[in-house]
Amino acid sequence: MRPSTAFSTLLAGNSFGDPSVNATYDYIIVGAGLAGSIVASRIAEALPNMTVAVVEAGSFYEISNGNYSQIPYYSTMYTGPEPEDYQPLIDWGIFTEPIAGAAGRVQHYAQGKTLGGSSARNQMIYHRGTKGWYGAIANVTGDDAYQWDNMLPFMKKSFNFTAPDMEYRAQNLSANFTISTFDVSDGPVHLSYPKWAPSLSSYGAEAYAAAGLKPNDGFANGDLLGYGFWPVTLRPDDSTRSSTEVAFLSRTAAQTSMKIYQSSMVRNILFDSNKRATGVNVTNAGERPFTLSARKEVIVSSGFIHSPQLLMVSGIGPREQLERFDINVISDLPGVGQNLRDTPNIGAIVHSMNLPSKNAWTQAPNGYEIANDMYLTNGSGPLSNPASDFAGWDKFPAQYTANMTQTTKDFLAALPSDWPNVEYVLSASGTASAEGSSMGNTGSIGCLLTSTTSAGNISLQSSSNAVAPLLHIGWLDSQEDQEIAVAAYRRAREIASHVPVFGEELVPGKNVSTDAQILNYIKTKGVTDIHHGAATCAMGRDPNRGAVVDSKARVFGVKGLRVIDTSSLPFTAPGHTQGVTYAHAEKLAMDVIDAAVEV
Numbered sequence: 022m023r024p025s026t027a028f029s030t031l032l033a034g035n036s037f038g039d040p041s042v043n044a045t046y047d048y049i050i051v052g053a054g055l056a057g058s059i060v061a062s063r064i065a066e067a068l069p070n071m072t073v074a075v076v077e078a079g080s081f082y083e084i085s086n087g088n089y090s091q092i093p094y095y096s097t098m099y100t101g102p103e104p105e106d107y108q109p110l111i112d113w114g115i116f117t118e119p120i121a122g123a124a125g126r127v128q129h130y131a132q133g134k135t136l137g138g139s140s141a142r143n144q145m146i147y148h149r150g151t152k153g154w155y156g157a158i159a160n161v162t163g164d165d166a167y168q169w170d171n172m173l174p175f176m177k178k179s180f181n182f183t184a185p186d187m188e189y190r191a192q193n194l195s196a197n198f199t200i201s202t203f204d205v206s207d208g209p210v211h212l213s214y215p216k217w218a219p220s221l222s223s224y225g226a227e228a229y230a231a232a233g234l235k236p237n238d239g240f241a242n243g244d245l246l247g248y249g250f251w252p253v254t255l256r257p258d259d260s261t262r263s264s265t266e267v268a269f270l271s272r273t274a275a276q277t278s279m280k281i282y283q284s285s286m287v288r289n290i291l292f293d294s295n296k297r298a299t300g301v302n303v304t305n306a307g308e309r310p311f312t313l314s315a316r317k318e319v320i321v322s323s324g325f326i327h328s329p330q331l332l333m334v335s336g337i338g339p340r341e342q343l344e345r346f347d348i349n350v351i352s353d354l355p356g357v358g359q360n361l362r363d364t365p366n367i368g369a370i371v372h373s374m375n376l377p378s379k380n381a382w383t384q385a386p387n388g389y390e391i392a393n394d395m396y397l398t399n400g401s402g403p404l405s406n407p408a409s410d411f412a413g414w415d416k417f418p419a420q421y422t423a424n425m426t427q428t429t430k431d432f433l434a435a436l437p438s439d440w441p442n443v444e445y446v447l448s449a450s451g452t453a454s455a456e457g458s459s460m461g462n463t464g465s466i467g468c469l470l471t472s473t474t475s476a477g478n479i480s481l482q483s484s485s486n487a488v489a490p491l492l493h494i495g496w497l498d499s500q501e502d503q504e505i506a507v508a509a510y511r512r513a514r515e516i517a518s519h520v521p522v523f524g525e526e527l528v529p530g531k532n533v534s535t536d537a538q539i540l541n542y543i544k545t546k547g548v549t550d551i552h553h554g555a556a557t558c559a560m561g562r563d564p565n566r567g568a569v570v571d572s573k574a575r576v577f578g579v580k581g582l583r584v585i586d587t588s589s590l591p592f593t594a595p596g597h598t599q600g601v602t603y604a605h606a607e608k609l610a611m612d613v614i615d616a617a618v619e620v
């Protein structure tokens with residue numbers, strides 16, 4: 022395998038800031054995650070006369086988590102809900118408050134703490150948002166820049182695309198397919214398909230079509246409804262992860278004067294008497310505090326949990342909460358940390374299957390040797406595939422909504438026509454459900470709720486961000502979401518009935534059949550993390566109605582401060598979050614650059 026390309030051109034020294042030494046830059050970006058790496062890189066490239074520093078609490082995942090981060094098959098390592106599935110060198114170790122919708126469970130909620138952020142932790146699944154979803158953002162912000170046609174150049178900007186290599190995929194997959202919607206070629210992040218596919222995926226099109234879904238060519242044309250293979254953020258040559266660290270930071274650090282502060286945590290934002298953000302206080306592993314001053318702007322890109330926390334410990338947030346911790350109120354913004362939206366994974370219908378499970382190769386004699394050899398020779402084989410690779414997005418057919426309450430019907434009816442209710446994931450692995458993991462060869466249809474009304478929140482338990490905030494995740498809090506979850510299981514059962522290689526339903530089992538039984542099963546055993554939290558510093562028009570930033574991500578009530586990451590989306594994606602976060606960061610980086618040029 023080729024070595025990581027991280028910082029290969031300009032290896033050390035010049036690319037990194039001096040820890041513990043006060044310094045001044047024009048722009049300071051807090052968090053070198055998915056969005057922060059893009060924002061820092063684009064500003065440094067476009068404004069060569071300006072100085073840029075990006076400050077990241079984590080370090081290099083290639084060192085901190087080795088091959089587990091780079092090889093797709095291992096992408097789910099250390100991301101599960103259990104306390105022991107937490108790797109402190111690359112993860113924040115956030116645990117939820119007891120989740121009422123999950124029968125009171127407390128779960129680990131993985132979040133990247135590394136250069137590249139959660140782009141270095143995710144399962145690499147990529148798709149674009151929808152036309153109706155972007156229209157809804159334009160509506161809440163009053164800014165037509167968010168309409169699909171205007172956002173399309175930003176959706177394309179980060180990426181280059183390589184079509185699926187059927188020579189390798191066909192070794193295990195009979196389904197051929199074409200992709201015509203990806204007209205992207207110049208961006209630094211690689212979008213492609215693994216050089217291996219679970220053989221179960223060969224039956225996906227037949228099953229989803231029989232249930233009434235239509236084919237969807239790459240999930241990139243503004244309408245998510247339908248089924249198909251999703252692309253992943255993967256280098257097509259050696260099948261290593263394409264994160265924003267390798268795609269953006271390493272390239273920009275080599276070509277510009279941008280400085281990276283790694284293993285450095287921003288503790289609070291500083292303001293002058295005019296409420297202008299003037300810099301940040303930083304520590305390395307809690308020691309040797311130093312100050313980075315900003316001549317132009319501070320940009321917070323710390324993710325949906327830590328961005329609102331950083332605002333609050335710096336004096337921006339709900340007055341009552343800040344005063345409870347004796348934090349001086351700079352801007353009383355009731356929406357900070359509120360409006361948390363997620364797309365809960367409510368579990369899976371698991372069947373016995375007369376095909377090998379995704380992990381069956383690990384049991385074969387010399388299984389690992391063969392897989393390693395394929396991967397190291399040409400990036401092929403099971404190690405090249407991060408997870409399942411076939412899914413469908415769907416709106417409920419009428420018979421599934423007939424018995425819902427009027428409130429739920431009204432909510433679903435008000436959604437744009439291309440905004441799906443549920444994502445159904447075909448997986449050759451019973452591990453999609455904790456119960457199905459030891460049942461032999463199993464396949465499953467997993468369910469992710471993509472239209473929900475429940476909202477969680479982030480709140481403080483200390484005036485210091487060295488103490489984790491409280492995460493109330495909010496899954497299934499609302500009556501609407503509970504009804505949608507039950508309908509999703511029923512619809513998943515219908516899709517599963519059309520998969521010709523599926524046998525008996527093992528989980529939850531046919532004896533779980535009434536609405537009450539299904540809901541109880543989902544709460545006690547089904548619902549779990551999928552890591553799509555968003556909207557805790559929501560974009561909007563009116564700070565008195567929960568908006569934290571305006572349509573250019575400027576924080577209300579202060580100057581020189583923006584929030585650019587998943588937290589400033591007004592609602593989470595109608596599916597997985599990374600695609601829309603790439604576009605969000607590219608668009609808002611351009612707003613920062615335009616503002617500098619206009620002065």
Ligand SMILES: Cc1cc2nc3c(=O)[nH]c(=O)nc-3n(C[C@H](O)[C@H](O)[C@H](O)COP(=O)(O)OP(=O)(O)OC[C@H]3O[C@@H](n4cnc5c(N)ncnc54)[C@H](O)[C@@H]3O)c2cc1C
Pocket residue numbers: 051052053054055056057076077078079100131132133134135136137138139140142143144145146147148285286287288322323324325327328331486551552553554586587588597598599600602
């Ligand atoms: C395990 C997992 C699997 C996922 N799978 C998928 C998937 O397959 N497809 C998909 O579309 N989406 C997926 N996602 C979601 C997607 O990756 C995230 O929504 C996205 O990366 C969020 O981008 P962000 O810039 O908002 O935050 P992040 O990428 O998380 O970046 C925030 C960065 O800020 C840093 N930071 C925070 N506080 C401070 C501070 N005070 N000082 C300095 N640095 C700080 C963090 O360490 C981190 O690096 C997944 C996420 C996870 C965690």
